[in-house]
Amino acid sequence: MNQKLEYKACIDYCKFDQLPKGIEEKYATYEPDNSEILIHRDFLYGIWNQYNIPEDKRELLLSALEEIEKDSVLFYFTKFLVDDMCSARNRCDEDFYTNLTPGCMKKHGDLYSFLLLLSCVVPSIKQMENRGIPKEYYEKIPHQPLKNQLEKLVKSNDTKVSDFPWDMNFYTCSIFLLDRFFFIPYRFEDNFTMFRNKISQRVIALRHAGEEFRRDGQRDGINDVFDKKGKFATIWDENEDFITANRINPMGFVEKETTTINKSEWDTVLEKGDTVLAFHIPSGPGYTPDRVRNSMELAIEFYQEYFPELTIKGFWSESWLYDTRLSLILNESSNIVQVQRQFYNYPIFEGDSMLRYETFGDWKADPDSILLKTSLQKAAAEYIKSGRRFNTLSMVVLKEDANKVGSMPYITNEDMRRFKEIVDSHLQ
Incomplete structure (x- = not known):
């Protein structure tokens, strides 16, 4: 699809549950990508082999990917999202990406967020190569969330991306x-x-x-x-x-x-x-x-x-x-x-709340109901119990x-x- 589609037509068709603020302005300057695939299969198969993904999960992921690629409008708009996400962090962009589910996906919408992030890896690596950045700075970066995501999928059929904004830093090779x-x-x-x-x-x-x-x-x-x-x-x-x-x-x-x-x-x-x-x-x-x-x-x-x-x-x-x-x-x-x-x-x-989570294991932790083990836990609990x-x-x-x-x-x-x-x- 070489012709640029109207933004409203895309979102009316895709029916995303949410999109980042300001994304329409980014779309206005987007130059369409004429590639016919979202994720190169050699890359995908390499990931599967590296993490020993069983056959049923391979078929699931491939089926979800093909559902995106065979839907011309969703595929087109997804390529735009990948293009924007791959440069968003270095632009210090205000767009706040989070989990996305397109209503037009009838079978595998729950896998869209993960595949969207995974689609960013290869183009992001190309950007690193074009800048002349040595491979050792970025080659392992996307695998930090990827390993955990695939383990969740294999062990418990969990398709959810737990922290999309944070994981995006890694899939787009934006964090070092x-x-x-x-x-x-x-x-x-x-x-x-x-x-x-x-x-x-x-x-x-x-x-x-x-x-x-x-x-x-x-x-x-x-x-x-x-x-x-x-x-x-x-x-x-x-x-x-x-x-x-x-x-x-x-x-x-x-x-x-x-x-x-x-x-x-x-x-x-x-x-x-x-x-x-x-x-x-x-x-x-x-x-x-x-x-x-x-x-x-x-x-x-x-x-x-x-x-x-x-x-x-x-x-x-x-x-x-x-x-x-x-x-x-x-x-x-x-x-x-x-x-x-x-x-x-x-x-x-x-x-x-962050201290309660990091120290006591829960964002709303009550020190009175927790077995205190470390000296930090005990000291922090005493401080809180005093009314501070x-x-x-x-x-x-x-x-x-x-x-x-x-x-x-x-x-x-x-x-x-x-x-x-x-x-x-x-x-x-």
């Missing part, structure tokens, strides 16, 4: 493991701007106006905990020479007292819309400042060489591991605390400071003192 940590391009969109002093090189983050915070510097209402008497709203007062705003303390809270900077003395180093590298933490040993620094330095070199069109300003991440309240219950020498100290941590509107709550925080490390990780480039003793003074103050 550099030493210990994963990295992927990300558009920074949080409500603050970072500045660096031209002389001292000190970095400061100033929160934008109009957000409400409790007296402990966390978002009012996080964990459904409000501070009616002590809450404050951030301000941003700027003229030709000065900016007055609420500073983000790098220990992960917003200060009620405002800070004023002379614009002629500071350079803007990070603002909304900038490109950063999202920093992801696989499980396992090696969560140390040295490994963080080495991985970040490798990431800077890698993206400068193979993705020179991306202007990387630094690194960004969010995790329960960055909650500086953990420094109140853990030894100062613990890896969790030591790594926290290397970041510019800041509050977001995420509560303690943890938060998920985000962090930033600027590109120029990656080589300083290990020497606390942002947090000072005064910052730590102020944190201990203000933490949980809304409960007093």
Whole structure:
């Protein structure tokens, strides 16, 4: 099918249960792909042989694939989706892909999401080859979710893609493991701007106006905990020479007292819309400042060489591991605390569900009903039982400071003192 189909005609026919916002605009610039197959059979058979897929599951997958390929409209639109998905991450695209089920598939609609992701592998590998990226950086990446997906299918007939947005990073070869940590391009969109002093090189983050915070510097209402008497709203007062705003303390809270900077003395180093590298933490040993620094330095070199069109300003991440309240219950020498100290941590509107899941095994875990085994579990449970709550925080490390990780480039003793003074103050 060489002629481009109208977008509305495609979606009216395919009857997807959901599509990413903004996808129609992407379709407007799509150049049709005239290939006659969605997944090369040599690639498919190689996967089956590699993972010893039994004959009945091979027939199932092939039947589902052929159902897509024999439906001219669904096949056409699926090729568009593959084309868009393969470049979405490096474009830091706002489209949020998730599981898709086309209503026009009468037999194997439950397999569509998996086959859509699998269809991205070969064209993504070609993109890596065209960039000259050595094979060792990407050849194993798609197999991380693929292995688990096929095991589920074989053992329990489970066709569901459990975490489509996360798995998409791997099937499209968009995420890279550099030493210990994963990295992927990300558009920074949080409500603050970072500045660096031209002389001292000190970095400061100033929160934008109009957000409400409790007296402990966390978002009012996080964990459904409000501070009616002590809450404050951030301000941003700027003229030709000065900016007055609420500073983000790098220990992960917003200060009620405002800070004023002379614009002629500071350079803007990070603002909304900038490109950063999202920093992801696989499980396992090696969560140390040295490994963080080495991985970040490798990431800077890698993206400068193979993705020179991306202007990387630094690194960004969010995790329960960055909650500086953990420094109140853990030894100062613990890896969790030591790594926290290397970041510019800041509050977001995420509560303690991630910590409950990672520590106790359930997003809504009640420590009172769980057998506590580890020292972290016991300490976290005691903190929660006292009426206090943890938060998920985000962090930033600027590109120029990656080589300083290990020497606390942002947090000072005064910052730590102020944190201990203000933490949980809304409960007093």
